[in-house]
Amino acid sequence: MVEDSTQTGFFYGTLMAPEVFFTVCYRGIPKENIAVLRGLHEFKPAILHGFCRRRVRHADYPGIIPDKNHEVRGMIVTGLTPANMHHLDKFEGSEYERRKVKARLLSRVGDDDGRGNVEDEEVECEVYVFNKPSHLEDREWDYKEFREEKMKKWTREDYGFEDTDHFAPQVVDEDEKIAAV
Secondary structure, eight states: OOOOOOEEEEEOSGGGSHHHHHHHHSTTOOGGGHHHHHTTOOEEEEEEEEEEEEEBTTSSSEEEEEEEEEEEEEEEEEEEOHHHHHHHHHHHGGGEEEEEEEEEEEEEOOOTTOTTOEEEEEEEEEEEEESOGGGBOSSOOOHHHIIIIIGGGGSOTTOOOTTGGGOOOOOOOHHHHHHHO
């Protein structure tokens, strides 16, 4: 039996979009293999307490910084391999520091202000924390705006998914998992 050496990540910006995540982690993989790749990861809504998300000045993406009075809604993504983490570290670059944190899954997602969120189990995960707070604007980053106006610049055109915000994982056998990594 192969030991599971995968990690879990909390993504709060561009990587919440599966199209961006798969473009970053699997660039160069033919679109015919998308079904296999989708089966390797689950995307689940979650919340991270003790941080705030802000727009990075002159950029399409956000950063988070510690702030005990705020919380950030994002996605937990499971099944991250060492190769995925390598690609993610390169993508995030020197502006971010990867840290271990505990986020809470959301069994019910409320409105944009968090009203109606129902928190569930706590999950240990990795998150990228922005390390240049002076480069952040004093306003929240808007995921909807990113998806509608900016995301096309961030993805491969052949990595489009139906109902991408909450797609269900597909069953993948062990040989397919090993081949994809």
